[in-house]
Amino acid sequence: MLTRSEVFAFAKKATRGAGFTWGMAEEAATATLALYIAGYDGFSELTLILVNADGKNQPFSITDTIPCGLTLGTYLADSGKKAGTEKVIGHYIFQALCGTLDKNKPNFPDDAPQIIKDFAYRTYVPDSEESRLHGAG
Amino acid sequence: MIPQVARRTPDKVMRLSRLGSFHQSRISFMRVLLRRLASEKWRFDAPKWNINEKGFGHAVYSVHGPERSYSLVAFAHDLPANLRSDRVIAEAWDCTFTLHDGIPTEADIDRLKKNVPLQESGRVSNSELTLSRANRSVRLWDHVVESLATGNQPDKEKLNDVGYLMRTTAVYGSGKFGAADRCDISDRDELRNPFQVEMLTVYLIRCFVMDLVEYMAQVKGGNNAVKLDTDIRRSMGIGNSTGLGMAPFLIHHPTLLNAWIMARETALARVRAVKSVPSQIFDQMEVHLKRALDNALNWNSQHDIQKPKIKKLCEELSNTLMKFNDLRSEIYPWDALYRWAEKNTVEDTQEQIVSAIFEPYPELVDNLADCMYIDESEHFKIDASGTTNQLKIQIEKNYAWALETDYATNEEQARFWYVSEAKLEPRLGERHKEDGGDLEQPLAIARDVSSLYANLQVDQHLAEYLLANPEHRHIIRRIQLSNKFPYSEVRDNLLNSKMLPIDMLRCKLSFFGATKFDPRSDRWVRICLFKNAPFPHELTNADNWSYGTSQC
Secondary structure, three states, X not given: OOOHHHHHHHHXXXXXXXXXXXXXXXXXXXXXXXXXXXXXXXXXXXXXXXXXXXXXXXXXXXXXXXXXXXXHHHHHHHHOOOOOOOOOEOHHHHHHHHOOOOOOXXXXXXXXXXXXXXXXXXXXXOOOHHHHHOOOO | OOOOOOOOOHHHHOOHXXXXXXXXXXXXXXXXXXXXXXXXXXXXXXXXXXXXXXXXXXXEEEEEOOOOEEEEEEEEOOOOXXXXXXXXXXXXXXXXXXXXXXXXXXXXXXXXXXXXXXXXXXXXXXXXXXXXXXXXXXXXXXXHHHHHHOOOOOOHHHHHHHOEEEEEEEEEOOOHHHOOOHHHHOOOHHHOOXXXXXXXXXXXXXXXXXXXXXXXXXHHHXXXXXXXXXXXXXXXXXXXXXXXXXXXXXXXXXXXXXXXXXXHHHHHHHHHOOOOXXXXXXXXXXXXXXXXXXXXXXXOXXXXXXXXXXXHHHHXXXXXXXXXXXXXXXXXXXXXXXXXXXXXXXXXXXXXXXHHHHOOXXXXXXXXXXXXXXXXXXXXXXXXXXXXXXXXXXXXXHOHHHHOOOOOOOHHHOEEEEEEOOOOOXXXXXXXXXXXXXXXXXXXXXHHHHXXXXXXXXXXXXXXXXXXXXXXXXXXXXXXXXXXXXXXXOOOOOOOOOOOHHHHHHHHHHHHOOEEEEEOOOOOEEEEEOOOOOOHHHOOOOOOOOOOOOOO
C-alpha cells in the first residue's frame, strides 16, 4: 500500500509533468490525497485531469463548456465562491478542492498507475557526463 | 511570562552563511530524545542476537516507554569490499536496519528480512517507522576488533580522528518506501518532536554496532578478548554521510524551519535577558566552553572551506575564554557576551556561543523544544481574499533581500535544482553547462519572488490574479507563509554560483545534534551523531554530555 507521502509525491510530480505549474501541482496533490482519505480512487480522478491537460496551452479558461476541474475548483476555493452543479473534467478532484466531497473509509492504492508514473517521469532530469563531472552527488 | 530581549531579526539569522555556522544545542533533537528516555525511565533490552561467527545475521534491540515499545531490527551482511560505497547509488551495505513499531513477531522478521536489506528496492509496512543502512569504517573496525581480540584497547587517537565505527548513508522515515507516515505517529507524546524516530533509530544502531564489534573481537580472541573501555566506547558515535538529498528540506518545509529557528531565537532572547548569574553557573559555563573548544580542536576536516573555519573557531573560543572572567561582574552577562561576540568574532564562533549559553538554563530553554513541531497542512491554503497590492506590500516587507538581486546575470542564475532520473534524488545543475534547466524544481525562491513582484502592475483581487497567473501560485503561498512565520525563508539566492549547499546541511544537522561536521565537497558532508552520548544503562537526567566529559 502506498503511504500518504508517496501518493502526494506521485500526484504532485505527475501534475507538473502534465504541464500544470508547481503551485497547481501542489493543489492537485492535496486533492488527490484527500480523495484517497475519503475512500475514492484519487489517481484515476487525477488522470482525467492530466490527460485532458496534456499538450494544451495553459492557463485554462473556467468558462470552457466543460472546464478543467482542477482549475475551476482551485479558483472557487480561492475566491470563496460556492460550487454549484457544474459539469467539469475530474469531478471528484473538483469536489475535493471545493470541500464538497462525501467521505468514506480511507482506501489507499497498492501502487500508482503507470500513466501517473509516466507523467511524473517527465519531471526528472537524466544524468549526463556533465552532471557527473560536476559531482551531482 | 519569561523575560526576554528582542529576538534577532530574520534578516540577520536567515542568511546561509549564518545558518551554515550553527552548532548543536540543548534543543537539538537527539538531546531532546535522550532527555525523554532518561526522565521517563525507558527500559532497554536486546531480545534477539542471531549473528553468526562471521558477523552475519540479525538482531533485535527494543525500548519500552510508558505507553509503547519500539524495536530496531538490524541485519548484518557479508559485503565484499568492492561494493562498499557511501553514495546513494550503492546497492549493498554492511548493515541494514528498520525501526519497528512495537515488538516484531517471527513473521515480521521474515518479512523484513526479505525487504530491509534491499533498502530502496524493498518495501516496509506502516508497522515500520524508518529504514536505514550503514557501512563500516573498515580500517578502524579492523583495528578495534584486532586490538580487543588480543586483550588491548584500540588507539585513542585513531578513534578520535574518525569518531565512529560505522556510518549511516540514509535514515528514511515519514512514509518513505512504505514506512508509517509522519501523521500516523505525530500524536504520540514521544514522537511529536521532529525526527524522534530517526534519532531513536540511530541511537539503537550505535548500541548494536558497539555490541557487534565487541562480539567479533570475542569470536576472534576467545578468552583473550576484552570489552571496550567505558570512556572509549562512549566517545564513539555513529557517522552519517549526507548529500544534496537533504539540502532542499529546509526550503520544502518553511513553517517547520520557522518553528526550529523561532525556538532557538527565543531561547537566545530568554538567556540574554538573565540579569544576574551566580558564580557556580559561570563555572559551569566556563567548563562547557572549554569542552566546546576541545571539541573544535578535535574537529578534523581536510576541506578548504571548513579547515580555516575550524581554526578561526578555535582561536576565537580561546579569546572568549580569556574574556570570560570580565563577565562575572556584569549585569546581563550573557547579553554582554553575545554583544561582544557579535563585534569581535565570526559567525561560527557567535553561533557556538549562542548554543553554549543555553547549557546552564534547562528551565529557560528545554520546553521550547516542544514548539518545534507544526502541522504544515493547516497552513497550506492560500488566502486569496485580498488584493495584489497587499501582496506587494508583503513582498516589500519580507523579501527586500530578494528584490536587490539582478537575476539576469549568469552568476545569479548559475545553478538549478532538479530531480535526477537515475536516483530520484535532488541534484544541483550548472544552468549554463548542463541540460535540464527547464525541469527546474521550485526552489528558486528569490528569483521567483522578484519575477512576481515585477509582474504585479495593476491592483486586482488575488483570486483573479491567481487564476490568470498560476505560474506564480507556489511563490504566493510562500509569501503568505513568510508573513505569518518570520523565520520561514532562507534569505539568500539558492541559484547563485557561490551558494554552498553544505550550509543548508549544516543548519539541519545542527538541529539533529550532529558534531564533527566534515564537508567532503561543497555538496556533501560526513558528521557524527551521538558521540559522547550515554548508552542506555548510563542514561541520567544530566544532559551534559554533548561535548564529552573528557576527550578520548
